[in-house]
Each structure stands twice: as structure tokens, then as C-alpha cells.
Amino acid sequence: MFKQFVQNFTDSRIYLISSLWIFLIFFILVAVMLYRMNKKHIEYMSNLPLNDDNEK
Amino acid sequence: MQLEKFNYDNKIVRDFGIATVVWGIIGMTVGLLIAFQLFKPEMNMGNQYTTFGRIRPLHTNAVIFAFVGNGIFMGVYYSMQRLLKARMFSDRLSKIHFWGWQLIIISAVITLPLGLTTSHEYAELEWPIDIAITLIWVVFGVNMFGTIVKRRERHMYVAIWFYIATFVTVAVLHIVNSFQLPVSAFKSYYLYAGVQDALVQWWYGHNAVAFFLTTPYLGMMYYFLPKMANRPVYSYKLSILHFWSLIFIYIWAGPHHLLYTSLPGWAQSLGVVFSIMLIAPSWGGMINGLLTLRGAWDKVRDDAILKFMVVGLTAYGMATFEGPMLALKQINAIAHYTDWIVAHVHVGALGWNGFLTFAILYWLVPRIYQTEIFSRKLMNFHFWIGTLGILFYAIPLYLAGFAQGLMLKEFTPEGMLKYPAFLQTTLEIIPMHIFRAIGGTMYLTGVIVMTYNLVKTVAKGKLVANEPAEAMSLAPVFVPQSGEKTWHRSLERKPMMFMVLSIIVILIGGMVEMMPTFMISSNVPTIASVKPYTPLELHGRDLYIREGCVNCHSQMIRPFRSETERYGEYSKAGEFVYDHPFLWGSKRTGPDLHREGGKYSNAWHFNHMLDPTTMSPGSIMPPYPWLIDQKLDTTTTESKINAMRTLGVPYEEGYEKLANNDLNAQAQSIADNLVKDNINIQSNREIIAIIAYLQRLGTDIKVK
Numbered sequence: 001m002f003k004q005f006v007q008n009f010t011d012s013r014i015y016l017i018s019s020l021w022i023f024l025i026f027f028i029l030v031a032v033m034l035y036r037m038n039k040k041h042i043e044y045m046s047n048l049p050l051n052d053d054n055e056k
Numbered sequence: 057m058q059l060e061k062f063n064y065d066n067k068i069v070r071d072f073g074i075a076t077v078v079w080g081i082i083g084m085t086v087g088l089l090i091a092f093q094l095f096k097p098e099m100n101m102g103n104q105y106t107t108f109g110r111i112r113p114l115h116t117n118a119v120i121f122a123f124v125g126n127g128i129f130m131g132v133y134y135s136m137q138r139l140l141k142a143r144m145f146s147d148r149l150s151k152i153h154f155w156g157w158q159l160i161i162i163s164a165v166i167t168l169p170l171g172l173t174t175s176h177e178y179a180e181l182e183w184p185i186d187i188a189i190t191l192i193w194v195v196f197g198v199n200m201f202g203t204i205v206k207r208r209e210r211h212m213y214v215a216i217w218f219y220i221a222t223f224v225t226v227a228v229l230h231i232v233n234s235f236q237l238p239v240s241a242f243k244s245y246y247l248y249a250g251v252q253d254a255l256v257q258w259w260y261g262h263n264a265v266a267f268f269l270t271t272p273y274l275g276m277m278y279y280f281l282p283k284m285a286n287r288p289v290y291s292y293k294l295s296i297l298h299f300w301s302l303i304f305i306y307i308w309a310g311p312h313h314l315l316y317t318s319l320p321g322w323a324q325s326l327g328v329v330f331s332i333m334l335i336a337p338s339w340g341g342m343i344n345g346l347l348t349l350r351g352a353w354d355k356v357r358d359d360a361i362l363k364f365m366v367v368g369l370t371a372y373g374m375a376t377f378e379g380p381m382l383a384l385k386q387i388n389a390i391a392h393y394t395d396w397i398v399a400h401v402h403v404g405a406l407g408w409n410g411f412l413t414f415a416i417l418y419w420l421v422p423r424i425y426q427t428e429i430f431s432r433k434l435m436n437f438h439f440w441i442g443t444l445g446i447l448f449y450a451i452p453l454y455l456a457g458f459a460q461g462l463m464l465k466e467f468t469p470e471g472m473l474k475y476p477a478f479l480q481t482t483l484e485i486i487p488m489h490i491f492r493a494i495g496g497t498m499y500l501t502g503v504i505v506m507t508y509n510l511v512k513t514v515a516k517g518k519l520v521a522n523e524p525a526e527a528m529s530l531a532p533v534f535v536p537q538s539g540e541k542t543w544h545r546s547l548e549r550k551p552m553m554f555m556v557l558s559i560i561v562i563l564i565g566g567m568v569e570m571m572p573t574f575m576i577s578s579n580v581p582t583i584a585s586v587k588p589y590t591p592l593e594l595h596g597r598d599l600y601i602r603e604g605c606v607n608c609h610s611q612m613i614r615p616f617r618s619e620t621e622r623y624g625e626y627s628k629a630g631e632f633v634y635d636h637p638f639l640w641g642s643k644r645t646g647p648d649l650h651r652e653g654g655k656y657s658n659a660w661h662f663n664h665m666l667d668p669t670t671m672s673p674g675s676i677m678p679p680y681p682w683l684i685d686q687k688l689d690t691t692t693t694e695s696k697i698n699a700m701r702t703l704g705v706p707y708e709e710g711y712e713k714l715a716n717n718d719l720n721a722q723a724q725s726i727a728d729n730l731v732k733d734n735i736n737i738q739s740n741r742e743i744i745a746i747i748a749y750l751q752r753l754g755t756d757i758k759v760k
Contacts, residue, residue, distance in 0.1 A: 046292040
């Protein structure tokens with residue numbers, strides 16, 4: 001049955017490979033962006049929840 | 057810039073908190089009731105409104121959208137105000153959101169037992185309620201983005217991104233999975249049919265887990281866990297990486313719910329690959345959470361709240377490891393349709409969602425009531441009985457899943473099925489079902505103890521409805537300082553752009569998967585002998601939907617020898633082209649029904665529906681005597697035929713006027729046939745329609 005689909009839909013491989021490429025490129029972009037991030041900013045951001053010292 | 061004084065709205069947090077607890081108890085009690093019905097069918101109280109097929113959706117909807125839903129809003133309204141240093145945008149919108157959501161839940165509580173359901177899992181509510189959900193969701197969105205706009209904190213903390221992603225994705229999922237053509241006030245047909253409907257539904261179903269049960273809870277984890285442990289999150293960079301990877305990958309994984317079905321093979325493969333990849337971002341979240349506690353593990357020993365968080369995160373880790381494993385075809389072949397999946401879901405639901413909700417309630421209620429928790433002992437008791445409850449729930453169901461999955465595939469040395477009757481395997485796992493119900497009872501006991509503890513806490517404190525706070529106002533124009541121009545930093549300041557980017561990220565996966573299945577007709581090869589349902593069969597099908605038969609019976613025979621031997625020829629995509637909606641099902645508590653047509657006599661079906669144990673001794677299927685008493689409503693035939701034609705089912709023009717004649721003739725012939733077996737029944741009863749439908753199932757391509 002699955003052969004039937006693959007034959008009817010010859011471009012299926014393009015979908016499989018292109019989807020992986022899309023993710024890979026996206027992932028690398030995010031990783032590069034993270035690498036270039038400012039350390040001070042990271043510290044500031046990670047302390048945000050602790051800075052609303054309203055409660056005792 | 058000047059120092060501004062303002063108040064946090066704690067009242068709305070309290071209200072959502074109460075709703076969380078109340079709906080939690082109701083949803084879990086219904087869950088327990090159906091768990092008992094799985095070994096003692098009489099627990100349906102002999103009543104159609106409390107029978108498994110109708111109230112299993114009530115249980116799932118109540119725990120997902122009422123318990124967890126209100127829990128999300130409680131956590132979001134509390135944390136968002138504080139992270140953005142602003143009161144919620146509008147008190148009125150908060151109120152509309154709260155009461156609107158409760159009304160939606162109440163309408164579910166009324167309509168689902170009445171059998172008013174679309175049959176799409178976790179999207180069962182009919183079209184008027186779907187519209188209400190959309191409106192209330194928009195109210196939530198406006199309130200959320202309004203708050204973001206008037207914030208006093210320039211940067212959006214990672215929790216806020218998770219909330220934004222939740223908002224936009226749930227909106228997209230809900231709308232796409234709600235394209236229905238109304239037939240009457242509370243009945244509609246999905247625009248999609250068969251394979252396409254299945255793909256849309258499981259794209260939705262899988263991502264409802266992702267974006268309703270996961271992302272908002274991760275957001276809450278990133279706010280509340282640092283608060284509880286009094287230390288910042290382990291790695292902020294990891295939180296960014298796993299956020300973007302998680303929302304990107306999750307959306308692709310839906311087809312793993314349809315492995316070995318008639319869904320095109322390439323879509324199945326795509327689902328498998330992305331499911332495996334999903335381990336990484338999921339574990340990124342879990343590891344980030346657990347490592348936040350580094351150096352604070354001594355606290356975990358004394359603090360029940362942190363214990364709940366640790367077990368919750370561990371359950372998340374286990375469920376998100378198990379999910380990708382279940383997406384492997386070899387494992388899925390055994391696990392799919394069995395109790396294994398039920399166990400898997402409940403590790404996530406009871407452990408991750410349940411325990412995080414309890415931890416947040418225990419942490420938050422004393423704070424907004426300015427007091428201490430009433431009893432730490434009871435809190436500890438809740439933790440232990442809850443944890444044991446999860447174990448007693450999950451382990452027996454894992455055993456039941458393995459046992460049944462393997463038994464169904466077992467052959468004798470002669471090459472015959474070892475357990476040819478499905479019921480033989482069911483009877484083997486009934487003790488496991490009993491243990492599961494005990495586990496569920498323990499878990500619910502814990503929740504009731506928690507309720508008592510919280511009520512006592514509330515009684516000794518006083519609600520700070522408006523908690524005073526102060527923060528500097530934001531300068532109207534932001535001037536970037538030198539060295540600040542990193543991409544994500546500016547994104548953190550632009551909520552709208554952030555939202556658009558999140559939408560793009562989640563749409564990519566959906567589009568790549570769905571477009572080919574919808575645009576390329578050869579993807580669903582048509583079969584010439586497949587004809588539309590007759591009017592009587594169509595009514596029978598709607599009764600099948602009303603009674604929730606799909607909750608226990610699949611209509612999808614996978615291409616395995618064990619299945620073709622047991623049920624007949626495997627299911628083909630082209631057989632479902634007129635199925636609005638598809639009824640493939642996701643769990644086999646009973647056997648598959650796709651080739652049920654012609655297998656038994658009409659009299660067998662009649663007696664079986666009246667009392668299943670007469671035909672199948674030991675069966676745990678409940679009796680359906682009301683189908684024999686109730687008259688079939690044929691006034692809707694015309695609108696149903698018209699609706700189906702609009703959706704592309706080739707009924708001839710004008711057939712709607714003649715349909716009831718055909719219906720009566722077919723019903724009469726079934727009634728006449730029953731007389732031969734000494735069953736005298738009027739032809740206008742519902743049972744006749746459901747027999748007609750069952751006898752039609754899978755016969756289009758059956759060799760006669």
C-alpha cells in the first residue's frame with residue numbers, strides 16, 4: 001500500500017529532506033544567536049522572576 | 057522615568073485557583089467512574105448519560121480544559137503581572153475570561169453526556185461552543201497582549217514567550233480543527249473527510265498536548281521553580297534554545313498517532329523523525345528545571361512543594377522519552393490501541409500537569425492570603441499518596457498494554473491466531489484495570505486532602521485582592537546602548553514581532569505536512585466501488601458518534617497478518633472518502649469494527665446491543681437498551697443529505713426529498729429480517745439504524 005503512495009507522489013523525498021534542512025538551518029541560527037549573547041544580559045534575564053520582591 | 061505605584065490583581069488568580077480545584081475534583085471523579093466501568097460495566101448506572109462512550113470525553117475535556125486550563129490561567133495571571141510589573145490590562149476582560157471559560161466548561165458538562173459530540177478527540181464540543189471558545193480565547197489574548205504593551209519591564213522573560221506561543225498556537229489549532237458545517241443547533245459535519253480529517257485531527261490532538269499541557273506549564277515552571285527554590289534558572293541560554301526547538305519540532309510530530317494507518321507513508325515517516333528529535337528540546341526543559349535545584353537538594357527533603365516539582369519534572373522527562381519511543385514503528389505496532397498509551401498519557405497528566413498544579417497552588421494560595429499553609433503534614437501526605445497513586449495507576453496499565461499487545465499478535469505453531477477472540481485478551485487484563493482504579497482513587501484522595509488543606513489555609517488568612525507594588529515606568533523610546541544589538545534582545549522587546557515569528561515557526565510544520573495531502577488528489581486514491589452511505593446508515597453513523605463507540609472501537613485495520621487474520625482486509629485510504637468525520641479511533645477496548653459488516657446476523661447485533669454478555673460472555677461492553685426504546689429522528693435526514701452534498705458526497709440533486717423513503721424501506725427490510733429470529737421490533741427504532749450502519753462497515757471492497 002505504501003509503495004502505491006510513493007509512486008503516486010514522487011516528490012515525497014523532497015518533503016522529507018527539505019523539512020530536515022529547514023529545521024537544521026533554523027537551529028543553527030538560534031545557536032549562533034545564543035553564542036553571541038551578552039553575559040550580563042543573560043544574568044539580568046535569569047534573575048527577573050526573583051526581582052519582584054513584593055512578598056515577604 | 058518615574059516611580060509608579062500600582063496593584064497586582066490577586067482576586068482573579070484566586071478565582072482561577074478555586075476553579076482549578078473544583079474542576080479537578082469533578083474531572084478526576086468522572087475519570088474514576090469510567091475506570092470502574094472498565095471492569096464493572098454496571099457502574100454506568102444503567103443510564104445512557106453516564107455510559108463510558110459519552111462520559112469518557114467529559115473526563116478528558118474536564119481534566120484538560122477545566123482542571124489544567126484553569127490552572128494555566130491561574131499561573132499565567134499571577135506570574136505575568138509580576139514579570140511585566142503591571143496589573144492585568146483590564147479587570148473587566150479578566151472577569152469575562154473567567155466566567156466565559158467556566159460557562160464553556162458547564163456547556164461541555166451538559167452537552168457531552170447528551171451525546172452532542174463531533175467525535176474528534178479532545179475537540180468533541182459542538183460548533184456553537186467552538187465559537188464561544190474562540191471568543192473567550194481572543195479575550196484572553198487581548199488581556200495578555202494589553203498587559204505586555206503596558207509593561208514596566210523592558211524585556212520579556214522566557215515564561216512570557218511560552219505563554220505567547222501557547223496563545224497563538226492554540227488559536228491556530230482550534231480554528232483549523234473546527235471547520236464544520238452545521239446541520240442543526242448542536243450537530244455538524246467536519247469539512248474534511250477520512251485521511252485528511254485524521255491528519256488534521258491528530259495534528260491538533262498532538263499539539264493540544266504540546267501547547268496546552270506542555271508549553272504553558274514550562275512557562276510556569278520557569279517562573280515558579282526559581283521562586284520556590286529561591287535561585288535563578290540553571291541556564292537561560294538553554295531555555296531559549298529549547299523554547300525555539302520545542303515549538304518548531306512539536307508541530308511536525310502529529311502523524312505518529314497514525315502509524316500503519318491509511319495515512320500516506322511519507323507523512324508517517326516525517327512524524328517519526330520529528331518525534332525522535334523531540335527528545336532533545338523536551339529534555340532540555342526537564343534538565344533545566346532539575347538543575348535549577350543544584351545546591352538546593354537539601355531543601356527538597358523538607359519542602360513538599362519542591363518534592364511535587366521534582367516528581368512532576370521527572371514524570372515530564374519519562375513521558376517525553378517514552379513518547380518518541382512509542383513513535384518508533386516497531387514499538388507502536390504493539391503499543392498502539394492498548395492501555396500502554398493510556399498509561400503514557402497519565403504519567404504526563406498526573407505527574408507533570410497534576411503535580412505542578414498542586415505545587416503552584418500550595419505555593420501561591422498562602423502568599424495571596426498572607427499566611428502560612430494550614431498543615432505541612434497533610435501536604436506531605438498528599439505528595440506520597442499522589443506519587444503512589446501514579447505508580448498504582450501506571451504500572452498495571454503498562455503490564456496490561458504489553459500483555460494485550462503481544463497476545464493479539466501471538467500465533468500458534470500451526471499458524472493460527474492463539475487468541476482469535478478479542479475478548480480473550482480483554483479478560484486477561486481485567487485485574488490490571490482494577491489496580492488502575494485503585495491508583496486513581498489514591499490520587500483523587502490526595503486532591504481532596506489538598507482541598508481541605510487549602511480551604512483551612514484560606515480560612516485563617518485574608519485575601520490581598522489588590523497587592524501594592526511599585527516600579528519605574530518605561531522610557532517611551534528605547535535607545536539601544538553600545539554592544540546591545542543582538543537579535544534576540546530586540547525580539548524580547550517586541551511582543552508582536554515575537555508572536556508573528558512564533559506563528560511562522562509553528563505553521564511551517566503544519567503546512568509541509570498538510571498541503572500535499574490536501575492539494576494532491578492522488579494522495580488519496582479513490583476506489584470505484586466505494587459509495588456514499590444510505591440515509592439509514594448515515595443516521596446509524598451519527599448514533600455511533602453520539603454513543604461514543606469510537607472511544608473503544610477502532611475502524612482502522614493495520615496491515616499486519618495478526619490484524620488481517622482477525623478482522624479481514626486492511627483498511628485503504630480510499631474507503632474513507634465519504635467519512636465526515638473519520639472514525640478510526642485511537643484505542644481498542646473492544647475489537648476493530650472496520651470489517652464488521654456482514655460478519656454477524658442482524659439478530660446477533662440486536663441481542664448484542666441489548667445485552668453484550670449474551671453474545672460475548674464476560675464482555676465489558678455496557679448494554680444499550682435505550683437504542684431499542686428510542687425512535688429514530690428522521691426529520692433531520694434532508695438537512696444531513698444536503699450538508700453531505702455540500703461537502704462533496706455525490707448524492708444526486710433532489711435526493712434529499714426521497715431519502716426518507718429509502719430510509720423507511722431499508723429499515724423495514726431489517727425489521728422483517730429480525731422477525732425471522734423471533735425479534736419483533738418496529739422499524740422506526742434507533743437500533744435499526746445502528747444495525748444498518750454496522751452491517752455496512754467495510755463492505756464496499758469486501759469479496760462477497
